[in-house]
Amino acid sequence: MLKKHINEPQTVPGGATQSLKHESGRLHVSGKATYIDDIPTPANVVHVVPGLSTKAHARIVSMDLEPVKNFPGVLCVLTAQDVLGENQVSPVGAGDEPLLATDEVFYYGQPIFAVVAETRLAARKAARKAKIVYEDLPAVLSVEEARQKGGDMVCRPLEMVRGNAESALENAPKRLSGRITVGGQEQFYLEGQAALATPGEEGEMRICSSTQHPTETQHMVAHILNRPSNLVTLEVRRMGGGFGGKETQANAPACLAALAAEITQRPAKCRLDRDDDMIMTGKRHDFVIDYDVGFDAQGHIQGADMLLAARCGWSADLSGPVTDRALFHADNAYYYPDVRLRSEPFRTNTQSNTAFRGFGGPQGIAAAERVVEEIAFATGLDPLDVRLRNTYGTQDKNITPYFMTVEDSISREIMEQLAEECDYRKRREELRAFNRTSQYIRRGIALTPVKFGISFTATHFNQAGALVHVYTDGSVQVNHGGTEMGQGLHTKMVQIAMREFGLPENRVRITATTTGKVPNTSATAASSGADLNGMAVLDAISKIKERLISFAATHWQAPESTVHFGANGVQVGENCIPFVDVVKAAYMARVSLSSSGFYKTPKISWDPKTGRGRPFYYFAYGAACAEVAVDLLTGENRMERVDILHDAGQSLNPILDIGQIEGGFIQGAGWLTMEELVWDQTGRLRTHAPSTYKIPACSDRPPIFNVKLLENSPNREETIFRSKAVGEPPFVHGLAVLHAISDAIASIADYRICPQLDAPATPEQILRTVERLKKQKDMPH
Incomplete structure (x- = not known):
């Protein structure tokens, strides 16, 4: 059934493969789209602001937080000792990323404590009153320094070898080597990191977060609060941009808000100031890439050897898969007959670099394009011709x-x-x-x-999951595990339902992404949002359609092969029946009109x-x-x-x-x-x-x-x-x-x-x- 839908596209007006407008476009331009900071603030909400380190690497000798606690409007100050569960937010389980620092700080801007106050302004002012004495420790700030000081790496390096690159380079008619440095990049999403946590009964915690990875953020909050995931519900209606910067970096604000909410038993909001956001959070990895390439006079590459070193920051975060993907894309569109590619993910005392659109791929591709350019100049060829030949x-x-x-x-x-x-x-x-x-x-x-x-x-x-409901009035609700950050993922999911059921846009509604409806979600990243969630939505819809087709064929006495969903209704044999009438009749016959979907x-x-x-x-x-x-x-x-x-x-x-x-x-x-x-x-x-x-x-x-x-x-x-x-x-x-x-x-x-x-x-x-x-x-x- 699923394969049939894929290979036999329909042409429902406005459905998938059509240029339907963004489902929230009107809300965006009118200012009515709801982001975390637009959610009506509960009357008794508290505000959370982190206190940040002012050293790149140092031991904390003493910390006097009394001036912070005594500042007007401050309710309490949270430190690592107040964490109820595990003081860790490492997304890869490396155990190297405490939510709040303890005895040592590893970069300028690392959260050490968090102020909980009646107003955000009071919390921000109070955070600057802390008196912290540091003992400076050696800091490594760049790839060059990391190499000079022994090259501590945040994760395992990777090597890819095919053929014999060394021999190919030695025997090539022409050979050159060089280095390219590629800078990092701030995600600069319009909506900063933000979360609103609301405590419930018997340990429940509901969090609205600007995160690309609802399940991971849910798990982090559960670990911090020392409770099972079934007591923590994470919801995301939309983000004001993500670009990878909210795949793991949204975890800390959500955890701080949840911890404050749990301790005060009041709703808690953490919305980072833009400066604090940029100082605290990770960015695109910058790379230093050394290359050695052999080629002939016609520009054909014969062998390539590349060493891709990255400034990863103070903790592992996602540096392993990022530097891996840089190697995966260091060939770009080109075939290297003999090749060796290696990564060096260096630990530095800077922000822990993280996901960013392309996830290391653009840096690897930059190396491939530099190699092609070098060959073009060495042979006198048009760079385009070198590209085409390889x-x-x-x-x-x-x-x-x-x-x-x-x-x-x-x-x-x-x-x-x-x-x-x-x-x-x-x-x-x-x-x-x-x-x-x-x-x-x-x-x-x-x-x-x-x-x-x-x-x-x-x-x-x-992998991805989805949940689709068809209501007795013929309207449809679609839920899936992907998150909307402006890219139009929700719009495409709506179009899939429109196309499959033959419905107009106003009969299909997408809801906020929530772990309470679709559990165990994957991050909306790696360009896989529509691929994974679209197939999961299609799977759920296909199950409902199979039931409706079987019911309609029996109820109206027609072969199942004659039942089709179209813009004018459901064709059953020679009759075209409005979708809502089919749905109502199916409900009366106790046919399930809801289904989960899954795809891997x-x-x-x-x-x-x-x-x-x-x-x-x-x-x-x-x-x-x-x-x-x-x-x-x-x-x-x-x-x-x-x-x-x-x-x-x-x-x-x-x-x-x-x-x-x-x-x-x-x-x-x-x-x-x-x-x-x-x-x-x-x-x-x-x-x-x-x-x-x-x-x-x-x-x-x-x-x-x-x-x-x-x-x-x-x-x-x-x-x-x-x-x-x-x-x-x-x-x-x-x-x-x-x-x-x-x-x-x-x-x-x-x-x-x-x-x-x-x-x-x-x-x-x-x-x-x-x-x-x-x-x-x-x-x-």
């Missing part, structure tokens, strides 16, 4: 470094189609002609691909011990062409035109998917060109507010911005209606901008020297690169 494709070029077979590589076709449609080669020659006569403004162009694996690399997360991703497996397996169900593909202008006097740059061709399979909702591609691209371009994280020598994050951390604004978008979905390209795997994930892959398109800037700068040395432009390509970074190239061009080669 893509996965034929049977002798389809095995990844982790031994997964790439069965459907379409990178070459997408790049060729995009190059033709955007007139890449002609424009490239025109830009080079412009640069020959322009003294200060240089223009560049680049076309880069993306091949992105879709699935959690932690195999057990590739097939075919996947992964063994980190051997570095082999099939960690991904399928790959999503795409390509972007960016044209930029660079001012050699100021280092400023601007995007002038961007063309994107992206593979979303059989899109569930084209308009939402295009929106995701546009947003993902801009966020990726921001990461690579302007978003810069800066720590001072004490380990204090100096870019901790909108005044010091720059993200792209509306004026930064390219004036010519063409985004197109690849046509006639349904997913070859049995995903929900043959669609493909579209959350994370488009982020990588931002690399086209970095390489276009590099192309513009390369004109200084007549395109003979690879600029080796690191990210983020801020004006300062661009000027440094320009000056280096000016010196290099006059050196003998």
Whole structure:
């Protein structure tokens, strides 16, 4: 039954594969959408604000909290001794992430205590009254320092080996090596970390949280309170953005709110100030990547060796799977005949870096694209030609470094189609002609691909549940384990129900995600939200439909094969009966109109011990062409035109998917060109507010911005209606901008020297690169 629905799409107006508007769009623009801080505050609510360390690494000698407790409006101050259960919020069970510090602090901004007060302002002011005496300990702030001091790692490193990279490098006609540094990135969600906890009877605790992982947050609260999960209910209606920053980082605010609620027996709210949020929480991992590559004069890669080192922060968090995924994507769309890839997840005394859209994949892909660029300059070839010559494709070029077979590589076709449609080669020659006569403004162009694996690399997360109710008035309620953070996941789930039951939009209602309805949820991450939850919703609906089909066939005396659900009602033999009439009749006949659904991703497996397996169900593909202008006097740059061709399979909702591609691209371009994280020598994050951390604004978008979905390209795997994930892959398109800037700068040395432009390509970074190239061009080669 399930396979039939997938392979035989229907055409219900507004249903799945149609461009239905976002289910909360009107609420968003009118200000009526309810976020945590919009929930009507209970009359007796208390407010929770954490007190943060002011040292990167130190022993706590003494802590005087009496001035905090005595501040007007303060009810109590929570420390590690007040935790009722286990003082741990490590998402991977590493035991290295206390909710509140005890004897030692490991980064500037680590929560040590929490103030519980009648007002948020009182709590914030009181938190600054603490008198803490520290004994400084050695602090490690960067990858370089970590290596110099022995290289303590937060988790096990990973190595992937296929063939003999050392021999291939030694025997290659040409060989080069280099290093690329790729900066981190703040998630900068519009809604900060927030939670509202309400105690109930007999130990119950209800929490409204801005989290991407309701079940994990539920479990953390249960551990902190020392009670079973069935007493803790976690609810999420929507988030004002997540981008991975609320996959694990939402746990601490929820736990602090729950602990305060339990101790005071009053509702408790924890909403982090933006500065505290940025200082406390983890970000995208920054990487230092060393590469060694062998190739021939035609640009064919023969061997590659890469070492990817990451600044992971003070605790494990998700650094293991993040650095793993960086290795998974260090090939991007390219086949390496002989390859060795290694990770170094270094422990540092900085925020514990965490999930961010792409989850390490973009950093690995940045390394692959730098390698291609280096080869292009070394051979004098167009970088696009080097890309086309090395893509996965034929049977002798389809095995990844982790031994997964790439069965459907379409990178070459997408790049060729995009190059033709955007007139890449002609424009490239025109830009080079412009640069020959322009003294200060240089223009560049680049076309880069993306091949992105879709699935959690932690195999057990590739499962989802759903709960669907059909009421006797013919309306439908859909519940699932995914969370809505603006990406349109709920809208797509509504469309699945509309399509399957033949109903209009106003007859299907999505509810808040809650662990009380769908337990044991996986995080809404890894671009798997629609894949997993869509199939779970379809499974639940299919069970209900099977019952209704059997009932209708019997009740109206027609073969089951003649029963179909459509926009005009349920076709039963020669009769078309309104859906509501079928439902009412089924209820009167005691037919169940509710069902749970479940789905687990097939075919996947992964063994980190051997570095082999099939960690991904399928790959999503795409390509972007960016044209930029660079001012050699100021280092400023601007995007002038961007063309994107992206593979979303059989899109569930084209308009939402295009929106995701546009947003993902801009966020990726921001990461690579302007978003810069800066720590001072004490380990204090100096870019901790909108005044010091720059993200792209509306004026930064390219004036010519063409985004197109690849046509006639349904997913070859049995995903929900043959669609493909579209959350994370488009982020990588931002690399086209970095390489276009590099192309513009390369004109200084007549395109003979690879600029080796690191990210983020801020004006300062661009000027440094320009000056280096000016010196290099006059050196003998």
